[in-house]
Amino acid sequence: MNFWRVPLDAHEVDVPRGEVHILEERCKGCGYCIEFCPKHVLGVSKKFNAKGYHPPQVVKPEECVNCHYCEVICPEFAIFSVPVEEEEQDARGGDLSA
Amino acid sequence: MKTSQAQSHPLDPLLRTDRIPHIWCPGCGIGTAFATCLNAMKDSGIDLVQTAMVSGIGCSGRGAGYVKLDSYHTTHGRAIPFATGLKLANPKLNVVVFSGDGDLLAIGGNHFIHAARRNMDITVVCVNNFNYGMTGGQVAATTPHLAKTTTTPVGNPENPFNAPLLAYASGATYVARWTILHARDLTESITEALLHPGFSFVEVLSPCPVNYGRRNRIKPMDMLKIFREKTIIRNDARPTELDLDFDKGIVLGKFVHDTDRPSCVELYDKTCRPQER
Ligand code: SF4
Numbered sequence: 001m002n003f004w005r006v007p008l009d010a011h012e013v014d015v016p017r018g019e020v021h022i023l024e025e026r027c028k029g030c031g032y033c034i035e036f037c038p039k040h041v042l043g044v045s046k047k048f049n050a051k052g053y054h055p056p057q058v059v060k061p062e063e064c065v066n067c068h069y070c071e072v073i074c075p076e077f078a079i080f081s082v083p084v085e086e087e088e089q090d091a092r093g094g095d096l097s098a
Numbered sequence: 099m100k101t102s103q104a105q106s107h108p109l110d111p112l113l114r115t116d117r118i119p120h121i122w123c124p125g126c127g128i129g130t131a132f133a134t135c136l137n138a139m140k141d142s143g144i145d146l147v148q149t150a151m152v153s154g155i156g157c158s159g160r161g162a163g164y165v166k167l168d169s170y171h172t173t174h175g176r177a178i179p180f181a182t183g184l185k186l187a188n189p190k191l192n193v194v195v196f197s198g199d200g201d202l203l204a205i206g207g208n209h210f211i212h213a214a215r216r217n218m219d220i221t222v223v224c225v226n227n228f229n230y231g232m233t234g235g236q237v238a239a240t241t242p243h244l245a246k247t248t249t250t251p252v253g254n255p256e257n258p259f260n261a262p263l264l265a266y267a268s269g270a271t272y273v274a275r276w277t278i279l280h281a282r283d284l285t286e287s288i289t290e291a292l293l294h295p296g297f298s299f300v301e302v303l304s305p306c307p308v309n310y311g312r313r314n315r316i317k318p319m320d321m322l323k324i325f326r327e328k329t330i331i332r333n334d335a336r337p338t339e340l341d342l343d344f345d346k347g348i349v350l351g352k353f354v355h356d357t358d359r360p361s362c363v364e365l366y367d368k369t370c371r372p373q374e375r
């Protein structure tokens with residue numbers, strides 16, 4: 001049961017969409033981006049980079065709102081987000097993994 | 099989703115990318131503090147060709163070596179005097195000091211108070227990791243009371259500096275404190291500090307997992323959670339209420355933003371070069 005109501009203009013509010021990019025070889029596996037992404041877009045990857053760290057991986061691509069928080073909290077310049085254009089979103093039917 | 103190697107990080111143009119990955123330990127907050135500083139430099143719209151970054155010695159002191167602008171890696175504690183010299187020789191230059199608490203507040207403590215007293219037109223970003231990280235985690239002037247370090251194995255018997263109070267009491271005209279977790283507010287403060295004429299000081303609380311964290315049994319992620327849970331944002335709080343005490347809660351915010359006091363360069367010109375005005 002939901003205790004909150006959906007705002008009347010919810011369908012008109014443009015939620016920005018983002019695509020997150022990971023520069024795996026720069027990552028030192030601190031996990032800050034994973035822990036503090038407000039939309040829980042990221043998870044720990046099983047793979048190792050050349051230095052032996054586990055970089056993050058994108059687990060919920062469609063949730064990214066391009067807030068750039070992962071980008072600013074990352075101490076390694078290893079992750080950043082870019083906006084997804086409106087048409088691109090429509091064309092892809094909201095599924096960025098396609 | 100693809101992870102793209104083709105696209106480059108938005109801060110790459112400001113980085114000496116051949117030196118990245120940097121030397122800072124996994125989970126160290128200096129990289130984040132450094133990134134926010136670069137973001138603020140971009141956001142502020144200042145002319146980056148007319149900008150120099152100056153660092154002293156210590157982990158944070160490596161900052162100057164990673165920025166792709168004019169930069170100086172100076173001797174221990176002397177970032178501020180170098181920065182002062184740069185600014186006075188070329189008042190058009192934006193001068194940013196990026197260094198650590200040990201360098202700025204202990205070894206360079208006197209330079210710090212006098213640059214603040216003069217309201218020297220520089221921006222000082224001070225990464226406070228609560229200990230001497232680079233030399234193995236000794237007690238510093240910013241180590242919280244009872245915290246363990248290599249030289250205070252049973253806990254620090256002393257009290258740490260309240261750095262914003264020190265800056266304010268000495269004459270700084272812009273003073274703020276954030277943690278790396280508050281990256282957005284921090285970026286905003288550094289941006290304001292860069293645009294502020296006069297001495298601006300931004301303290302950045304930052305985890306040092308390898309030394310401070312390890313000796314106090316605080317994992318990097320837990321330190322960030324402490325930064326979230328044990329801090330209180332109170333803009334314009336009185337500088338005397340900003341003790342570095344995690345038990346009482348650490349106050350963050352923008353505390354001083356005084357645009358009335360003339361800066362050092364202004365006063366100097368007015369006093370010593372009246373005919374050239
Ligand atoms: S941009 Fe924001 S929402 Fe997207 S992955 Fe990064 S932190 Fe998460």
Ligand code: SF4
Nearest residue numbers: 027028030031033074
């Ligand atoms: S914040 Fe950066 S270094 Fe840390 S896990 Fe994420 S990408 Fe890697």
Ligand code: SF4
Nearest residue numbers: 122123126157231306
């Ligand atoms: S010793 Fe501490 S402050 Fe220095 S790089 Fe390592 S974690 Fe960071």
